[in-house]
Ligand code: FES
């Protein structure tokens with residue numbers, strides 16, 4: 001589902017009927033012909049084709065105006081999903097609560113690597129630092145959506161479509177830089193968020209690191225019961241420096 | 248292997264384990280709970296905290312044989328009839344989590360604390376929670392959440408004593 005990029009302003013874009021698609025690799029805006037749009041209306045329910053060069057891999061807008069951004073990174077609670085939702089809301093002139101962000105699931109998003117080093121929401125830091133001026137938070141996170149282009153290349157993804165629509169100026173941001181309630185907290189507090197440690201496969205064993213009670217200890221004995229992780233206190237008896245023993 | 252009957256979040260659950268198996272392994276591995284987490288396995292972080300007989304306990308060092316027939320409460324069971332506990336609500340309102348891996352520790356210890364003492368001072372809260380670890384550094388937000396939860400629970404104390412929202 002790709003078409004030649006088309007330039008149109010944000011209002012036209014949002015007023016257009018049917019499903020609209022935007023690339024997350026820049027300010028590229030793309031409008032599908034109506035027939036195609038209707039066909040694509042079931043996109044959320046369908047198995048996603050996540051070819052990185054296809055624009056709907058990154059953003060979809062359904063006929064009810066709900067925006068879904070697909071972001072190929074996984075954070076560790078930094079709230080990148082909320083920041084990305086803010087950026088998208090501003091660039092599309094929609095309320096932030098209309099934007100949902102899907103990330104960290106390679107069934108649904110391209111693999112854009114980890115989110116370390118602020119790579120999910122960064123870029124102008126170095127440019128700004130070089131110019132010797134202060135970078136606002138808004139500027140900082142507004143670049144999050146342009147960064148993926150480079151990351152995509154690094155990860156072998158093919159998206160390199162550049163659009164002609166102007167990128168919003170920082171001064172025009174309504175949502176970026178303002179406090180927005182984090183979207184990820186409730187699941188963590190209510191024990192519904194999935195963590196890697198919840199993954200359970202048939203016959204799966206768990207390994208664990210066993211540490212001595214004091215520095216300098218050496219393992220004195222490793223018995224079968226401990227080795228099979230039946231005990232909580234560790235997998236080994238320890239010979240402590242100075243000749244004592246501990247288990 | 249031996250059979251044990253545990254009382255978990257108000258329900259009798261049958262499990263099969265070696266007597267010395269940590270309660271945490273049984274709760275997660277056999278009962279599929281997601282609240283208590285494995286952090287250190289050495290009673291040093293609190294990620295595995297459950298409430299046993301009203302007191303916060305580190306389930307990673309608690310043999311399953313030691314808690315038979317004692318009421319065990321978990322983070323998973325704090326939501327009742329779709330309603331979160333007031334402590335959970337306060338954590339959400341104060342956004343007192345980053346990765347959330349430690350959140351179980353704080354919420355469960357705070358529930359146990361507030362059931363004992365509905366108006367703890369900041370110092371008492373700090374003291375009570377001093378042994379818990381949060382690598383994301385959410386401590387100040389957590390402190391605010393505890394104060395908020397305590398105030399909310401006092402406000403609703405006339406209506407309910409369970410802390411349910
Ligand atoms: S996992 Fe039990 S205290 Fe760390």
Ligand code: FES
Nearest residue numbers: 345349381382383
């Ligand atoms: S929120 Fe990440 S360890 Fe506490």
